[in-house]
Amino acid sequence: MSDKQHLYLVDGSAYIFRAYHRLPPLTNPEGTPVGAVYGYTTMLWKLAEDLDKADGPTHLAVVLDKSSQSFRNEIYDQYKANRPDPPEDLVPQFPLIRDATRAFSLPLIEEPDVEADDMIASYARAAASQGWDVTIVSSDKDLMQLIGTSEQGGTIDMLDTMKSARIGPAEVEEKFGVGPELVGDVLALMGDSVDNIPGIFGVGPKTATKLIQDHGSLTAALDAAPEMKKSKLKERLLEHRADAELSRILVTLKEDCELPIAIEDMKLGKIPPEPLVAFLTGHGFTSLLRRIDNGGSAPGPTTQLHPAKPQNKGEAHAPKGNRQPPPEMPEVDRKAYECVQTVDRLEAWIDRAFAARLVAVDTETSDLDCMLCDLVGVSLATGPNEACYIPLGHGSDDMFAEKPTQIPLDVALAKLKPLLESDAVLKVGQNIKYDLNVLARHDIHVAPIDDTMIVSFALDAGRSQDGIGGGHGMDELAQRHLGHTCLTFKEVCGTGKKAISFGEVPLDRATEYAAEDADVTWRLHAHLKPRLAIEGGTRVYERVDRPLIPVVADMERHGIHVDRARLAGLSERFASEITRLEGEIHEIAGQEFAVGSPKQLGEILFDKMGYKGGKKGKSGQYSTDQSVLEKLDASGAPIATKVLEWRQLAKLKSTYTDALQQAINPRTNRVHTSYSLVGAQTGRLSSTDPNLQNIPIRTEIGREIRQAFVAEPGNVLLAADYSQIELRLAAHMADVDPLRDAFAAGEDIHARTAMEMFGEVDRDTRGRAKTINFAILYGISRWGLAGRLGIEADEAQALIDTYFARFPGIQRYIVSTLESVRERGYSETLFGRKTWFPRINSKNQAERQGSERAAINAPIQGTSADIIKRAMARMAPALEQADLKPGQPDGVRMLLQVHDELVFELPEDLAERAKPVIERTMAEAAQPAVSLSVPLGIDIGTGRSWDDAH
Structure with missing residues (x-):
């Protein structure tokens, strides 16, 4: 170890806000909010431990x-004027965070009327001038101005603990395009909306960097402006020079x-335990106390804190269903893992897994595509560090x-197959659907299974909005629930050309990386699975989600055949039409420009052509999104009109006709989409690589793309679609007699609504009624409905009032749903799926209203998703009972799920036998768990292509 002095300066303010948003609202035994205090304490402790292990x-x-x-x-009275006040429940935690720092017996520096960044800069320069090395623990871009080496040989760098990344001159140059000494010049041109530093309006990071790179400094760039070619940039540099010069002063540390x-008094020694024990005891941080008793290792998640009580004002917290404490487990020890290279040791591990009756399983592969990858290895875990x-x-x-040295692939898999297929051993995975597909290609059909990702989703869907739940990936779950940072793939395999x-x-x-995945999965399962019963998640996990995992895996492996030649023809035609449209757009505009550039398009529409309604965003450019263009079109x-056509064709070409050709698997000659069971907050499946759920349904071009999805020779495609399922569920859940009666009688529901609303039914009133039917269920505002119908807001409000008067059950449903979500923090489907809305009581109007709209629809859309999932899970047994050979090449294979629709491929001579089985399975999917008061209608069609089946 070097004898050189090394000063670490921790940006504590950044830690506070990270801690606040990282953990749920918690209180100590006295009822004082301490969520941020606890998070700050664990972060500071982990930093101390990590630094102790390193140099x-x-x-x-x-x-x-x-x-x-x-x-x-004093220089600029608007400095930081836009910053909101800190959250109400954070304010009383500030003094406790100071107490936490002192409890670690660490020097605490805070001076009145001096920003922490300036104090850090002063200490850093002073230490470096004495030849010391300095590390600033922060990711604040302003502090990057300090990075470098002093004349006395002292270096200043930064440590971003969230990314475990060191930031030196090279990293600064990679981020800003200039060295640390010029970062202030770039920041002065860019400005900073958070601190309300003006900068030069319309100059973003790329432009600012280029100006400084080209001219060498802010002053030189501003001096060069008069000689620049006429442009908006020149005008802005000349007009806002004073703003840039003021900003340079404001960003200077x-x-x-x-x-x-x-500085000498900041010497780091052994932390005395007494103050720390007293602090932890006083606030009920008992899990941290136990860590001290066990030798002072880094703390894990809380065990004795209390969920905060819901407030009448401000943010919604987690009033009920608060997560349970994890079981006590030893720290992750990667050195304890074994690399299995002989058959004897493999058999020993298999015996251990059979004895444990539960084993975590993970596969390592050569590619993320489970249909193209090669199997590189398998990891198993039977307990923590085992x-x-x-x-x-x-x-x-x-x-x-x-x-x-490795066991031959075929030998190892032959040994593993009985274990992985044994009914006596539960196999646990994190996103185990991927592993099922990889192993199925080697004729191993893993069962029974549990999935920690799906369990997490059943418990915490939606909590990420408040930093409570976050995503459901393993690294995030390990950090949140176990307080453990996993090795990342990049750490092991590298990035870029050196990967x-x-x-x-x-x-x-x-071995460290792969076995850790299995170990962490085992630990997460031990923590999350018991929570299902405690927090009411068992019903939806066991009855809806878990049975679906192998079903979706099978669908992904089946894939669907596409007509490459037809797609290529569509791509060629779209390219020709895109070129034609570009020419027409240029002719209308009177000049050529990049139609795909929002900036150039905005300047053409609003500056050159003078259309009204142009609005500039923070970047200084006009918005030209879909809604803006639709208003101009109207x-x-x-x-x-032409740009909207151009955008649709360009999107369809790049997203579908081009991408689908590239997505054809060379081994199967089919397209294999990947379904996520946790991709949509309400429980709907989402589709990626490629996304098959956003192909336009009602447009002629969308139909042409669907015509490229075809059955193999001798087969047909069968499409079975739930008819107006969300409206049917609304009629049941809101107890709306007129709608229930209409569905029971098989009436046209939109025509019935038109008669109730307008007293007559024609094409116009039915269309308006259809819009209103669906819009109300999405909690639409008067302005939103006005935009959809092209009417004034007052007229839209009158329609909403009429709708509620005709269907008062809908209004009662909306009111009661919102009251329930505000009280409990979450909505529930008929099958018990929770969706959390932490911002439902937010003071921010946009956040609150957005949560309210989503909360109104979530029980209906989520129940719809649950029903189609149950239908999918029941489909194979129903088809098997009817001797329709589910999943077999000469039988019925379920290929796609798109919103409310299922798509099958089957021999043409089985179609008439299959239709009633599929229809009955879908119609009865809710039963017996839920008995609906309205029938579920299913539309079924068959054809050579997906479009023909409609």
Whole structure:
């Protein structure tokens, strides 16, 4: 270890807000909010532990903001004027966070009327001038101006603990395009909306960087403006020079503040336990206390904190269903994992898994595409730190390179197959659908299964809006629930040109990474699975989600055949029409420009052509999104009509006709989409790589794309679509007699609504009624409905009032749903699926109203999703009972799920036998768990193509 002094300066203010948004609202035994305090304490502790393991600091201090005022407010009274007040429940935690810092016996620096950044800059420069190395623990871009080496040899760098990344001069240049000494010049041109630093309006990061790169400094760039060619940029540089010069002063760090504590007095020693124990005890942080008793290792999630009580004002917290504490487990020890390279050791692990009756399983592959990848290895875990990795495909592609010792693939899989298929052992995975598909290609059909990703979704869908739930990926779940940071793929395989495949990773490192995945999955399952019963998630997980996993995996493997020649023809035609439209648009505009550039299009529409309604965003350019163009189109602007056509064709060409050709699997000659069971908050499946759920349904072009999805020779496609299922569910859930009666009688529901609303039925009133029917269920506002119908807001409100008067049950449903969500924090489907809305009581009107609209629709849309999932899970047994050979090449295969529709491929002579089985299974999918008061209608058609089946 070097004898050189090394000072670490922790940007404590950044830690506070990260901690606040990272954890749910919690209170200590006295009822004081302490969620941010707890998060801050764990982050500070983890930093101390990580630095202790590395070549850490000799000196360390935490720097906080004392007040919101500084010399910058005297120079510019609007400095930070736009910053909102801190959340109400965070304010009382500020003094407790200071107490937490002192409990660690760490120097705490905070000076009145001096910003933390300036104090950090002053200490950093002072230490570096003495030849010390300095590390600033922060990711604040303003502090990057300090990075470099002093004349005395002291270096200043930064540490971003969230990314575990060091930031030096090279990283600064990669981010800003200039060295640290010029970062202030770039920032002065860009401005900063958070701190309300003006900059030069319309100059973004790329332009600012280029100006400084070209001219060498801010002053030189501004001086060069008069000689520049005529342009908007020239005008802005000339007009706003004073703003840029003011901004340069505001972003400059003050490096000569008085230092309240001598640097030498910041020497880091062993943390005395007594103050820390007293602090942790006083606030009920018992899990951290236990860590001290166990030798002072980094703390895990809380065990004795109390969920905060819901407030009448402000943000919604987590009033009920608060997550349970994780079971006590040892810290993750990657050195405890075993690399299995002999058959004897593999058999020993298989015996251990059979004895445990539960094993976590994970596969390592050569590619993310489960239909194209090669199997590289398998990992197993039977308990915390009881994990192994079985390499199967490691070694360089070089035929002369020596490969590591491995069990032959076919031998290992033959040994694993009885375990992975045994009914006596539960196999647990994280996104296990991927592993099912990989192993199925090797004739291993894994069952029974549990999936920690799906369990997490059943418990915490939607909580991410408040930083409570976050995503459902393994790394996020491990960090949130276990307090553990997993090795990342990039850490193991590298990035960019130096990246290697996982099969080239040395076995010791591969074992740490792969076995950790299985170990963490086992731990997550031990924590999350018991929560299902405690928090009411068992019903939806066991009855809806878990049975669906192997079904969706089968669908992905089946794929669907597409007509490559037809797609190529459509791409060629679309390209020709796009070129034609570009010419017509240029002719209308009177000049050529990039139609796909929102900036250039905005300038043409609003500056050159003078159309009204142009609005500029923070970037300084006009908005030209769909709604803007549709308004211009409605007002008679021919260029807007052409641009809308151009955009649709360009999107369809790039997203479908081109992309689908590239997505054809060379091994199967079919397209295999990937379905996510956690992609939509309400429980709907989402489709990616390629996305097959956004193909336009009602347009002629959309139909042409669907015509490219075809059956194999001798087969047909069958499409079965729930008819108006959300309206049917609304009639049941809101107890609306007129709608129930209409569905029961098989009436046209939109015609019935038109008669109730307008007293007559024609094409216009039915169309308006259809819009209103669906819009109301999405909690639409008067302005939203006005926009859809092309009427005034007052007229739209009158229609909403009439609708509620005719169907009062709908209004009662909306009111009661919102009251329930505000009280509990979540909505529920008829099958018990929870969707959390942490912002339902937000003071921010846009956030609150957005949550309200989603909360109105979530129980209906979520119940619809649950029903089609149940139908999918029941389909194979129903088809099997009817001797229709589900999943077999000569039987009925379910290929796609798109919104409310299922698509099958089957021999043409089985179609008439299959139709009633499929229809009955879908119609009865809710039963017996839920008995609906309205029938579920299903429309079924068949044809050679997907479009023909409609």
